[in-house]
Amino acid sequence: MSRLSAAVPPWLAHALRAQRGPVPWSAVVRGALAAGPLLLVAVLSGRTSVGVVAALGAMLAGINDRPGSRRAAVRRLGVPALAGAGGLLVGSYAGQHVGAVTLTLLLTVLGLLAGAVSAVGPVASGAGTQLLVAAAIGAGMPLPEPGWQRALFFVGGAGWLLVLRLALPTPGAIAGDYRFDGERDAVGGVYDAVAALLEAVGGSDAPGRRVALTAALDHAQDALGGPRLRPYASSAAERRLHAQYAAALPLAEAATALAWAGEAVPARAVEGPRRLAVAVRTSTHTGPLPAPARSAPALRALDDALLHAADTFDRGGDDSALHTRRRTATSLARTVLGSAGREYGLRVALCFGAGVAVAQALHHARWYGSHAHWYWLPATAVFLVKPDLGPLASRVICRAAGTVLGAVLFAGFAALLPRPAGLVALVALCGALIPVATRHFAAQTAVVTVLVLSLVMVGGEPGASWSRIGETLLACAIVLLVGHLPALGQRGGGVRARLTHAAEAAHVYLAHVLDDGTTDDRAGRWTLRREAYRALAEARASIDLAAAELPALARHAEGTDEVAATLERLVDTTTACAVQLDDNGRLTPEHTERITALLDELAEGRERAGLVVKEGQALPVPLAG
Numbered sequence: 001m002s003r004l005s006a007a008v009p010p011w012l013a014h015a016l017r018a019q020r021g022p023v024p025w026s027a028v029v030r031g032a033l034a035a036g037p038l039l040l041v042a043v044l045s046g047r048t049s050v051g052v053v054a055a056l057g058a059m060l061a062g063i064n065d066r067p068g069s070r071r072a073a074v075r076r077l078g079v080p081a082l083a084g085a086g087g088l089l090v091g092s093y094a095g096q097h098v099g100a101v102t103l104t105l106l107l108t109v110l111g112l113l114a115g116a117v118s119a120v121g122p123v124a125s126g127a128g129t130q131l132l133v134a135a136a137i138g139a140g141m142p143l144p145e146p147g148w149q150r151a152l153f154f155v156g157g158a159g160w161l162l163v164l165r166l167a168l169p170t171p172g173a174i175a176g177d178y179r180f181d182g183e184r185d186a187v188g189g190v191y192d193a194v195a196a197l198l199e200a201v202g203g204s205d206a207p208g209r210r211v212a213l214t215a216a217l218d219h220a221q222d223a224l225g226g227p228r229l230r231p232y233a234s235s236a237a238e239r240r241l242h243a244q245y246a247a248a249l250p251l252a253e254a255a256t257a258l259a260w261a262g263e264a265v266p267a268r269a270v271e272g273p274r275r276l277a278v279a280v281r282t283s284t285h286t287g288p289l290p291a292p293a294r295s296a297p298a299l300r301a302l303d304d305a306l307l308h309a310a311d312t313f314d315r316g317g318d319d320s321a322l323h324t325r326r327r328t329a330t331s332l333a334r335t336v337l338g339s340a341g342r343e344y345g346l347r348v349a350l351c352f353g354a355g356v357a358v359a360q361a362l363h364h365a366r367w368y369g370s371h372a373h374w375y376w377l378p379a380t381a382v383f384l385v386k387p388d389l390g391p392l393a394s395r396v397i398c399r400a401a402g403t404v405l406g407a408v409l410f411a412g413f414a415a416l417l418p419r420p421a422g423l424v425a426l427v428a429l430c431g432a433l434i435p436v437a438t439r440h441f442a443a444q445t446a447v448v449t450v451l452v453l454s455l456v457m458v459g460g461e462p463g464a465s466w467s468r469i470g471e472t473l474l475a476c477a478i479v480l481l482v483g484h485l486p487a488l489g490q491r492g493g494g495v496r497a498r499l500t501h502a503a504e505a506a507h508v509y510l511a512h513v514l515d516d517g518t519t520d521d522r523a524g525r526w527t528l529r530r531e532a533y534r535a536l537a538e539a540r541a542s543i544d545l546a547a548a549e550l551p552a553l554a555r556h557a558e559g560t561d562e563v564a565a566t567l568e569r570l571v572d573t574t575t576a577c578a579v580q581l582d583d584n585g586r587l588t589p590e591h592t593e594r595i596t597a598l599l600d601e602l603a604e605g606r607e608r609a610g611l612v613v614k615e616g617q618a619l620p621v622p623l624a625g
Helices: 002-007 010-016 025-032 035-044 048-063 070-097 100-120 122-140 147-167 178-200 206-224 236-261 268-282 297-315 329-337 339-364 376-385 392-416 421-437 441-458 465-483 493-514 522-547 551-557 560-584 589-609
Strands: none
Touching: 010 392, 025 048, 025 147, 025 421, 035 048, 035 147, 035 421, 035 441, 048 070, 048 122, 048 147, 048 421, 048 441, 070 100, 070 122, 070 147, 070 178, 070 206, 100 122, 100 329, 100 339, 100 376, 122 147, 122 339, 122 376, 178 206, 178 236, 178 268, 206 236, 206 522, 236 268, 236 297, 236 522, 236 560, 268 297, 297 560, 329 339, 339 376, 339 465, 339 493, 376 392, 376 465, 392 421, 392 441, 392 465, 421 441, 493 522, 493 560, 493 589, 522 551, 522 560, 560 589
C-alpha cells in the first residue's frame, strides 16, 4: 500500500486505504444481537414499522460502537441517539404539517445548527449527523406511528445496543472486574506505548512512537473519563485504574525527554513499563522492576517514575485525577461560533438543504412513483459532507462505489431470500458486519445500504435498489459542487482553528514550565502537557485530511504541516526542560537555545501560513539557566 500511495495522488490513495487490526468480536456479537432481533420481535408481534424504526436506531448506534470503555460508550452512543430522536421528532411533524418550501428551509436551518455544533468534537459530530439523518428519515419515510412514538422507539433501539455494550463481557477479559476491561486495556496500552518509545530512542522510529504514546494517553483519558453519577471513581477497582493511569504520566514525561535527547537507553529500561502493562491487564503485582542507570536527568526521572509506579501497583494509590479540564460553556460556544463552526455549518446547511430541495422536487414530480422514500438523498449528503470520514474526493468515491455494490448485492439477496424471514436474517448479518466495515467508508456504505434496503422492503415498500444509486450520485454531485464553492467562510478554517488552539496550548504549557516556582506543581504541569499534546494530535489529524483533498482544496492548508511539526518539537523540548528543571532547577544552554530557535521558527511559520497571533499570546523566550 505504501508503494501505491507514492504512485497515485493523495486524494485517491486515501480512498484505497483501509484501517487494520484484529476483528472486534465483541462488537460483532452486539451488532448481531441488536437490529435483527429487534426487527424479528416486531414482525412476530405485528408491529413491523416499530421494528424498522428501532432497527434504524440500533444501526446508527452500531456505527458509533467503537473500542473503548463501557463508561465512554454511554456518551459515544447515548448522546447521538438522543440527538437522532430529536431529529426524528422534528422531521416527522414537519413532514406531516408543512409544505415542501417550508420543510426545506426548516431542515436547512437544522443543518446549519448541527454542522456548527459538530465542530466541538467527535461525539458532537456524531450527534449532529444523527440529528440530520433522522430528521430526513422522519420527514420522508411513511410510517403509521406519530412522531413521539417514532422518537421513543428510535431511542429504544439505540438503548438496546447500549445495554448490550454495558452488560456483555468482552471475550477474553477474565482478569479483574469485567466492567472495566476497556479501561484496563487502555491503561495497559499506555505502558506498552512508553516501552515502545523507550525502545526506539535514538532511532528514526522515535517520533512516530511519541505520536503513538500521545494517542494511547488520549484513548486512556477518554476510557476513564466517561459520564458518572458521582464526580469521583466510586469503586476500588476503578480507583486503582485511575491511580495506575496517573502513575504512567511521569513515565511518559521521562520517555519523551529521553527521546528528545536522542541517546539510546539500556535495554533493561524497556522491561519495567512492559511488566507494568501486563500487571494492569492481569490485575496482578508487578514484582521487582529492573532499574535503569541514573547517569542523566531523564534517566533519573525514569527510574523515579518506575519506583513510584511500582509502589502504586503494589500498595494502591489515591491519585484518581485524569489531569484534564472540563470545557466551559464559553469555550464550547466559542468553538461553535468560531471559524471552524461557521464554515462547517454553512457547508452542511447548503448540502443538506440542497439535498432536501432536490429530493422534494423529484418526489412531487412523481419521479419515485407512488412510494415516498426521498430521504435517502439528503441523508447521503449528510454523510458525504462529514470531514471525519476522510477527504471530500475520497468520501464521494467510496460512497458511490459502496452504494452501487450494496444495491447490487441486495438485489441478488432479495431475489433469493424468503420474506420476511430472510430479510430479517440479512439485517442481523449486516448489523454484525458494521463494526468490521467501519474500517473503510466504501465497505461501511455497502453494508448500511443492504441493511436499509432490507428494512425498507420489510416495511412494505418495494425494492428501491436502483433509485438509491441515482440518489447517491445526485448527492455526490451536490456535495462536490458545494465543497468547491469559493465563498463559504475562510477556507481551511477547521485546520487553522485547531492549529491555533494547539499553539495556544503549547504557549500555556511552556509558560508554566519556565515560570519560576511552578516546577513543584507537577499535577498542573501534566494537565497542561496532556492538553498540548491532545490539541496537537487533533490539529495533525485535521492537517493530514486536508493534505489529501483535491489540489483546489488542499492548497488552502499549505504551510500548516510545517507549523504543526515545529509545535511538536517545541512541546517535546518543553517536556525535556521540565525534566531538567526537576533534576537540578536549571536549564542547560542546549535547552535554552533549542527553545529560542523553535520560537523563532514558529513565528515565521505562522506568518507564512497566515495564522494570526492574538495580542498577549506571544510565546515566552526563556532565560539561560
